[in-house]
Structure formats: structure tokens, C-alpha cells
Amino acid sequence: MVVKNFQLTLKHAIHGIEVTRLYPEVIMDLPAAERGIHQLDVRTCIGCGACARICPNSCIEQVSYKYGNPLKNKKMKFPQIDYGRCMFCGLCVDDCPTGCLTMTREFQIAGWNRNDIIFGPDDIAVGKYSDEEAAKLAEEARIAAEEKKKKKAAAAKAKKAKAEAAKKGDEGSGEKKKEE
Amino acid sequence: MVLSTIVESITDFVVQEPKISGLIIGLIAAAIIASVINVGAMGVVWLERKVLGDMTNRFGPCRVGTRWGILQLVADAIKLFTKEDSIPRGADRPIYVWAPIVACITTMLVAAALPWGALNIGGVVYPLVAVNMDISAFFVEAALSLMAIGAFMAGWASNNKYSMLGAFRGMARMVSYEVPMGVCVISVAIMAHSLNIVEIVEAQSIWYIIAQPLGFVIFMIALVTDLGRIPFDQSEAEEEIIAGYVTEYGGIRWGLLYFQEYIIMLLGSVLLVHLFLGGWNGPVIPVISILSPMIWFLMKMILVLVFLIWVRGSLVRFRIDQVTDLGWKWLLPLSMVNLVWAVAVGVYFA
Numbered sequence: 001m002v003v004k005n006f007q008l009t010l011k012h013a014i015h016g017i018e019v020t021r022l023y024p025e026v027i028m029d030l031p032a033a034e035r036g037i038h039q040l041d042v043r044t045c046i047g048c049g050a051c052a053r054i055c056p057n058s059c060i061e062q063v064s065y066k067y068g069n070p071l072k073n074k075k076m077k078f079p080q081i082d083y084g085r086c087m088f089c090g091l092c093v094d095d096c097p098t099g100c101l102t103m104t105r106e107f108q109i110a111g112w113n114r115n116d117i118i119f120g121p122d123d124i125a126v127g128k129y130s131d132e133e134a135a136k137l138a139e140e141a142r143i144a145a146e147e148k149k150k151k152k153a154a155a156a157k158a159k160k161a162k163a164e165a166a167k168k169g170d171e172g173s174g175e176k177k178k179e180e
Numbered sequence: 181m182v183l184s185t186i187v188e189s190i191t192d193f194v195v196q197e198p199k200i201s202g203l204i205i206g207l208i209a210a211a212i213i214a215s216v217i218n219v220g221a222m223g224v225v226w227l228e229r230k231v232l233g234d235m236t237n238r239f240g241p242c243r244v245g246t247r248w249g250i251l252q253l254v255a256d257a258i259k260l261f262t263k264e265d266s267i268p269r270g271a272d273r274p275i276y277v278w279a280p281i282v283a284c285i286t287t288m289l290v291a292a293a294l295p296w297g298a299l300n301i302g303g304v305v306y307p308l309v310a311v312n313m314d315i316s317a318f319f320v321e322a323a324l325s326l327m328a329i330g331a332f333m334a335g336w337a338s339n340n341k342y343s344m345l346g347a348f349r350g351m352a353r354m355v356s357y358e359v360p361m362g363v364c365v366i367s368v369a370i371m372a373h374s375l376n377i378v379e380i381v382e383a384q385s386i387w388y389i390i391a392q393p394l395g396f397v398i399f400m401i402a403l404v405t406d407l408g409r410i411p412f413d414q415s416e417a418e419e420e421i422i423a424g425y426v427t428e429y430g431g432i433r434w435g436l437l438y439f440q441e442y443i444i445m446l447l448g449s450v451l452l453v454h455l456f457l458g459g460w461n462g463p464v465i466p467v468i469s470i471l472s473p474m475i476w477f478l479m480k481m482i483l484v485l486v487f488l489i490w491v492r493g494s495l496v497r498f499r500i501d502q503v504t505d506l507g508w509k510w511l512l513p514l515s516m517v518n519l520v521w522a523v524a525v526g527v528y529f530a
Contacts, residue, residue, distance in 0.1 A: 005494040013234040
């Protein structure tokens, strides 16, 4: 029995296979479905806030961010995630209607204080627009909004006119009714 | 010119004031011994962590100081020195404080009488020993058993039942194994016709591991027990009594007690090399003939150290009753047999 013990330790010492991983340099193989920190496609995010509503730990907050797509996300509100509270359940990803919020395999997010691990839209965004693009898009969005406003105004006007016409018609009919 | 005048004045001083010069030389020797055993023990700790890591499929220290982790122990020492120094409220203060110091003094006593290799100058081998006593083997054996006093002081002063249990176990172990160990030393001394370790080494034309293998095995087991290493670490059995006599210690006090174990391990392996493995004896290596005894000595010492680490990695802890059983019922009678053998062979060859 004693000899066997000695043989075993000698074998382990000689074959040189180490089971320890030297962590920062060598990271274990992560599964394909690893739920690490999020990734936000700011071009498709519509700022609906579904992620913030479904979050069981209420770690998601909708905050303003300027490099998104104003044509889709009119209020320009994007999710900011507090990883101090996040439990990586993935409900936000499941609930996202446009599929713009996904989870990556990155998990090293340690910080020196609590504010370090609150990740704003800028930290998790992909497909950010450049300043020019953002300005252009903002302009487009403004024009689109104005047009819409005009349309709306026109529609309102038309509606009003129609309503007035209808009122007149009504009055006419009323008279007719009275006459009868 | 200047050098010769300095040498002259020093010789004059030594002749005029033999007591003071003796004291100065003694202090210098003590400083050298202290640094040698401390640096050596640091090496032993590093070796243990590295080899044990290999045996358990780990890396061991590999970050501080190159990929071999050479400076890991320096980092550990800095950590221990800067830790808070706390003494338990119910502790027996003076004894608590003095226990690690007594333990370290013990190691110094042993180290002073042990030869630390030798130099071959012009065909004559000069042993490097601080105090070349006639009874150094006996002295070393006696001083090694003083180690139990430090451990017992620590266990007693801590005011903790686990510490106390550890100290009792250490004492019981020490008492039951010092006897066979002492008998083995006597057997060696009989064969070499001397109690002086230097003369014992010089007498080993045949290594005593071959002349008295039984004695070597007994001495080895008793030595591992003396060092308090697995499979004989009942005095600090982590799974049973937390950390035994060091339970209540922290910071550098704990560091000293821990480090003292490794110093003793180093000294024990040196003693084993001198008594049974022929010390610095070995064929003269041509080009570096001056260092050749030193190289042989260091090689043997490192082999013994690795073997001790191998034992630790391979075996499990005995129960305390098994330990005392083994000591009194097996090793003591066998060591007596070995003594008779040593006398017979010694007389036959003398």
C-alpha cells in the first residue's frame, strides 16, 4: 500500500500534466450559451424599455444616449445595466422585441467600486454611429418629425374641416327633422 | 601595504585580547550561520511548494519572481511582517511571546554544531563548522529535542484547547521517538569511534546507510517524526485540531513558528547526510576540486529533502496512538537490534 502511494505521487510529478489553469492567461473553455455581459445593437434598439420592465433585479435603467438611431428610437433612451445587481438570467434578452440585446461570453468585469460595474449604453453598444452620421440621422429624424407634424397638423385641419362640414350637415338635417 | 598593516593590527589585537576577539569571531560566525540557515530554509520552503505542487498536479508558486516563483517567499514574508500583531486576551503573555523565539534559538543551537559542507584546499578537506565539538552528535541530538519546548510553550500559552492538545501530542511524539533516534546516533558513534560529526563523516569510507541499513531506516522514520511532518504531524493536524499549537498565532509570530519547522527540516536532512550518507565524501571533481566536497554535500542534502517532501506527498497521517505504538513497540526494539549489530560489525572491522 505504501509503495503504491509513492509510485502514484512519483508518476504525477514526472508526467508534468497540471490540472490548474493559470487564470488570467489561460481561461477555461466557455460554453456556447455562456451568459456574460450584454451587447446592445444601438442601430436596431427601439428604446421600448421591455428589458428594464422584465428585469427581476431592476438593474436596467433607460438612459439617454446620442449615438443611436433616432429614426427608430425617438426618445433616444437606451438600457444601462448595473452588473452589481445583475444575475445574468437572460430574461431581458428573451424579452427584447427586436433582438438587439444579446449576451456575450465576456465575463471579466471586476471594478474597484460599485460605479465601475455600472455599464452605460456606450460600454455595451455595437454599431455605434459616428458623430457625422449621428448628426445626419438626427437631421433626418427632425425632418421626418416635422413632416409628420405637418401631416398631423394637416390631418387635424382636414379633420376639423370635415367635422365642421359634418356639423353643418347635421344642422341641416336637424332643420329637416324639425321640419318634419 | 595597507592590507598588510590591517592584517598585522588584527593579529596584534587577537593576541592581546583573546576573549574579545573570540567574541567578535563568534558573533560573525553566528551571523553567517543565521543567514545560511534562513536562506536555506527559504529554499526548502520553495522546493517543498514546487515539488509538492508537481506531485499533486499543480504548478506551485509561479508568479512572483520569474515563472519559477523564486521570490514568492519574500512576498510571503513581507505579508507576514505587515500583518496585525494580536495576542489573545487569555494568553499567558510572556510565554506566548517567547515561544517562537525559543523555537528559533533551538534551531540556531543545532545549526552551530553541524558542519555545513567542506572545502577541499590543496587535497586537505576543511569542514565548515561554527563550533567543532567533540560531542557534536550528542549535542545536536539533545538540541533537536529542545524543539518540543518551544512548541509546548506555544501550546500552553495560547489558552486554547486545540493548542494544548497539539502541544501534548507533540510532546508524546517527541518522547517516544527521541529514544530510538538517540540509540541510532549511538550506533553510528560506536561504528565511527567518535561523537564528533566531522570525525563521523571522515570515518565513513563505507557509508553507514550500507553498514547499518536498519539504523538508517529507523533514524529516517524518527527524523520525520521529529520534524513533525506528514505522516507524523499530529501536533498540528489540520483536520482534527485546527492547527495544533500554532492555532492562536498570527502574523510574523506564526511565520517564525512555521519557518522554524522548515529550518529544522533542513538541519535534520543535514544531520542525516552526515550520519548515514557520508557527508561531503565523494570522488573529487577535477576542475572545481575546491568546491567538490561542497557539491557532494549539497547534492545529498537536496536528495534527502526531496525524499522528505515525497513522503509528505504520498502518505497519510497516523493516529496519535499508532504513532506512540510504532515508536515504543517497534522502533525502540529494532534500534536495540541495530545497536548490537553496530557493536558487532564495529568490533569486527576495527
